[in-house]
Amino acid sequence: MDKKNINRQYVGQYFLIMFSASVVVCGFAFMQYCAIQKVDFNPTDYLIPIIVGAIFGALIARIRILLKKLNIERELVIEKNMKIHSYVGTIVHDLKSPLSAIHSLMDLFSEESDNLSNDQKVYLTLMKQSSTSMIENIILILDNTRLEAGVKPDHLEIGNPYFTIQSTIDKYLIEALNKSISIQRLIDKNLPLVEYDKSSLDRILSNLISNAIKYSPANTQVKIYTEVFAHRLNIVVKDEGLGMSEEDLKNAFQEFKKLSARPTGAEASTGLGLSIAKKLVDQLGGEIVARSDGKNKGSEFEIKLNIISQNS
Numbered sequence: 001m002d003k004k005n006i007n008r009q010y011v012g013q014y015f016l017i018m019f020s021a022s023v024v025v026c027g028f029a030f031m032q033y034c035a036i037q038k039v040d041f042n043p044t045d046y047l048i049p050i051i052v053g054a055i056f057g058a059l060i061a062r063i064r065i066l067l068k069k070l071n072i073e074r075e076l077v078i079e080k081n082m083k084i085h086s087y088v089g090t091i092v093h094d095l096k097s098p099l100s101a102i103h104s105l106m107d108l109f110s111e112e113s114d115n116l117s118n119d120q121k122v123y124l125t126l127m128k129q130s131s132t133s134m135i136e137n138i139i140l141i142l143d144n145t146r147l148e149a150g151v152k153p154d155h156l157e158i159g160n161p162y163f164t165i166q167s168t169i170d171k172y173l174i175e176a177l178n179k180s181i182s183i184q185r186l187i188d189k190n191l192p193l194v195e196y197d198k199s200s201l202d203r204i205l206s207n208l209i210s211n212a213i214k215y216s217p218a219n220t221q222v223k224i225y226t227e228v229f230a231h232r233l234n235i236v237v238k239d240e241g242l243g244m245s246e247e248d249l250k251n252a253f254q255e256f257k258k259l260s261a262r263p264t265g266a267e268a269s270t271g272l273g274l275s276i277a278k279k280l281v282d283q284l285g286g287e288i289v290a291r292s293d294g295k296n297k298g299s300e301f302e303i304k305l306n307i308i309s310q311n312s
Contacts, residue, residue, distance in 0.1 A: 081148070095138060103131040133267060136210070140272045143203060144255070147279045153197035156284070158308050160191045164198050165235065168205040169224055172213060179265055180218040183209075186225035194233050194305040200280045204288075207273040208237040208301045214263045215299070216241035231307055238300040244292035252290040253278040260295075277301075 106128040113121055165187055176183050205224075212222045220240040227234040242261035244252065251257045256271040263269055274290075281288040287304040 099131055099135050099138065103128070103135060106131060137270050140207075140270050140276060143276045143280075144272050147276065152283055153200055156195045156197050158193050158195050161194060161196055161198075161201055161233075161235075161305075162187060162189050162191050164196075164201050165205060165224075165226075168202045169209065171206070172209045175210075176213050176222065179213060179216070181213055181216055182221045184221055184223045184225075186223070188226055188228070191226060192228055192233055192307045195308055196284050196305060200284060204277045204280050204303060205235070205237070207277045208303075211273055212237055212239035212241065212299070214265070214267045214269070215239070215261050217264045228307075233305045233307055235303040235305070236300060238298065240298045242299075243295050243297040244290065244299055245295055249290055249292060253288070 106124060109116075109124055110128070113124070116124065166185070169183060169185055169187075173183060209222065209224070216222065216239045222240075223236075223238045225236050225238075227236065242264070245260055248259040248261070251259065253274050255275040257275075258269060258271040278288050281303055285306055289302045289304070291300040291302070292298065
């Protein structure tokens with residue numbers, strides 16, 4: 001609906017509000033005048049209340065029209081954003097398949113590395129790193145697109161997340177080893193029951209563990225452990241990396257907000273990982289907290305999930 005149609009639609013209401021406000025102001029002035037003067041009200045005394053009422057009514061009507069226009073503009077922006085996210089998601093999804101194929105070919109070439117020269121091995125390693133980084137970025141963008149579109153897990157199950165946590169950690173053992181980073185895990189096998197989605201929890205932990213490795217120098221440790229309290233289960237990912245400033249902590253979960261630290265191995269960073277992790281944790285009804293004692297003092301991320309009573 002354009003501005004002209006909005007104005008036509010509200011022109012009658014505009015004057016009605018002006019008239020109503022004028023009557024109210026005039027009536028109030030009449031009662032005050034009679035109460036004080038105790039005489040008949042002079043018709044000429046209506047002039048000022050009419051003008052005041054008309055101005056007051058015009059302002060109210062104008063505000064209503066502006067609010068209507070604002071709501072229409074907001075709906076248009078939301079619709080356009082949805083289309084953009086859908087378009088980007090489609091393009092990025094189409095890129096994922098050929099990149100995955102290229103990455104698989106790199107694995108095949110790696111198996112024949114004995115027949116390659118040293119230079120070819122270096123090029124092959126660089127190609128694998130580039131394709132891996134691109135695939136990770138594509139997954140992040142797809143995750144963000146789904147979340148922006150309001151897609152939620154089809155079904156949250158109640159169970160022990162032990163095996164999901166362990167399988168996610170296993171995916172990053174080689175990546176950590178390649179940077180001479182050790183992963184220490186202290187995960188109780190008999191964790192309490194929580195309501196979660198396996199895929200969502202995997203994506204949350206993947207983002208946190210990947211970041212811990214990405215922003216940690218060689219010969220450091222990433223520690224992943226669980227804590228059980230009366231009503232919640234905490235999953236903690238703690239590193240000995242570059243740490244975060246107070247400003248970083250304020251912006252940690254904002255979209256596309258790159259923090260002051262830079263990956264120690266020249267890895268790519270989109271600024272989406274932590275914001276996606278927070279959105280996914282919110283969908284699980286939990287909470288995520290970031291902590292750091294400052295630059296070069298490591299970072300700690302704590303996922304808090306509500307424990308489900310076995311009697312419920």
